[in-house]
Amino acid sequence: MYTCAITGHRPTRFAFKYQETDSRCKRLKNRLREQFIFLYTQGVRRFLVGGALGVDQWSGETLLKLQLEQEYHNLELVVALPFQGHDKRWDERSRERLSFLLQHSTETIVVGDKAWRDSFIKRNRYMVDHADCLLAVYDNDRSLRSGTGATVHYAEKQGKPIIFVHPDTTDVTHSK
Numbered sequence: 001m002y003t004c005a006i007t008g009h010r011p012t013r014f015a016f017k018y019q020e021t022d023s024r025c026k027r028l029k030n031r032l033r034e035q036f037i038f039l040y041t042q043g044v045r046r047f048l049v050g051g052a053l054g055v056d057q058w059s060g061e062t063l064l065k066l067q068l069e070q071e072y073h074n075l076e077l078v079v080a081l082p083f084q085g086h087d088k089r090w091d092e093r094s095r096e097r098l099s100f101l102l103q104h105s106t107e108t109i110v111v112g113d114k115a116w117r118d119s120f121i122k123r124n125r126y127m128v129d130h131a132d133c134l135l136a137v138y139d140n141d142r143s144l145r146s147g148t149g150a151t152v153h154y155a156e157k158q159g160k161p162i163i164f165v166h167p168d169t170t171d172v173t174h175s176k
Contacts, residue, residue, distance in 0.1 A: 002046070003045075003046040003048060003130060003132050004047050004048070004134070004135055005134050005151075005155075006049050006135045007124065007127070007135075007138070007148050007151040008055025008165075014168075028137070032135075032165065033062050045075060048130065049078070049101075050079075050123055050127060051101070057094070061097070061100075063075055076107070079105045079109070080123050081108065081111065081123065082120045083110060083111070083114055111123040121150065124150065124151040125151075129158070133161045133163065134162045135162075135165065136163070138164055163175075
């Protein structure tokens with residue numbers, strides 16, 4: 001069974017921020033769905049998401065919806081958390097959405113044991129190390145320091161194939 005890790009920006013990176021009814025957010029979510037279906041046709045059945053706001057959450061929710069369709073019933077959603085309680089400062093609705101993902105995921109993995117930056121790095125590397133490929137909602141803007149960028153660069157160093165979805169245009173490209 002092939003595994004794909006997913007990484008991407010938090011809502012604050014996007015022009016639409018937290019407005020998920022915005023047409024640009026809907027377009028991005030549709031592009032993610034298309035890519036998940038493409039990956040499924042390539043043999044990917046297990047998807048790893050990092051349990052963060054934004055792309056992680058949207059991907060998890062999209063994968064659970066796909067799982068309800070007979071054709072994709074054997075998809076597995078694995079949520080990798082940086083540490084227990086990493087969401088304690090989130091608003092209630094976001095915490096409920098994460099809780100839903102955790103309740104309906106195939107597996108939840110807690111990678112770190114305390115609330116510090118290294119737990120996030122460890123989680124991101126865990127996902128790449130346990131995946132055959134990476135899907136990244138990322139634009140390679142080097143002026144933006146982010147966990148997404150660090151995850152992409154780590155995957156490149158590990159020689160993992162990467163599917164890039166541009167966060168603004170939703171154009172899809174593949175690593176060489």
